[in-house]
Amino acid sequence: MYKWIMSGLIVVVCLFGVGLLLNNLPAKERPAEPSASSAIPDRPVDAAAAEPIYKSNCLSCHGDQLQGGVGPELTKVGSTMSKESIYKQIANGGGGMPKFKGRLSDDEIVTITTWLAAKK
Ligand code: HEC
Incomplete structure (x- = not known):
């Protein structure tokens, strides 16, 4: 018994x-997936919104024509980097670049990422 x-x-x-x-x-396993790929919503390029953000935050290092300076040239960054990696570089910085998460809103980072990803 x-x-x-x-x-x-x-x-x-x-x-x-x-x-x-x-x-x-x-x-x-679940939490890793959405943050990796679907963090960046598909949006039309909005140069009118992106350019002022670029001018006040990025121009000093990447140049007024995206030609580079302290930071690398960005004129064709859309053909060498994926949208995800551009977003991550802006949000997290690294390699001498400051992080912009916290300084720029997520919306602004997406706006400038979309704009840069279209530079091919
Ligand atoms: C203080 C200088 C500085 C500022 C300000 C800055 N960056 Fe950078 N950026 C850099 C440096 C340095 C690198 C190279 C990092 C590396 O090689 O890892 C870089 C790399 C990048 C890259 C990757 C380019 C490549 O080909 O590897 C992108 C995209 C980028 N920056 C976008 C931006 C944007 C958008 C802004 C403004 C929101 C910005 N950066 C502001 C210095 C800066």
Whole structure:
């Protein structure tokens, strides 16, 4: 009788464990996906909105004609970098460039990313 109760308990514990595993694995993988690729909404290029942002935040390093300076030339950045990497470079900075997340709104970063991604 005791043996039956024990093996019953073990089976229940195993099922519980498997259930937890099945529930947890996808939950852990989920958050990484949307932030990686779908962070940037598809929008039409809005140069009238992007240029003033560029002039006051980026021109000093990337030049008034995107020709480069302290930072690299950006005239054809859309053909060498994906929209995602342009967005990340602006938001997170790195390699001598300051991060703009916090300084610019997400909306402004998307505006300028879309504008730069079209420079091919
Ligand atoms: C203080 C100078 C500075 C400012 C201001 C600056 N950048 Fe940069 N930027 C850099 C440097 C330096 C790099 C090179 C980083 C590297 O090589 O990792 C760079 C790289 C980039 C790249 C990647 C280019 C490539 O070919 O690798 C993009 C895109 C970019 N900047 C966009 C912007 C935008 C948009 C702004 C304004 C919101 C801006 N930057 C403001 C210095 C700056």
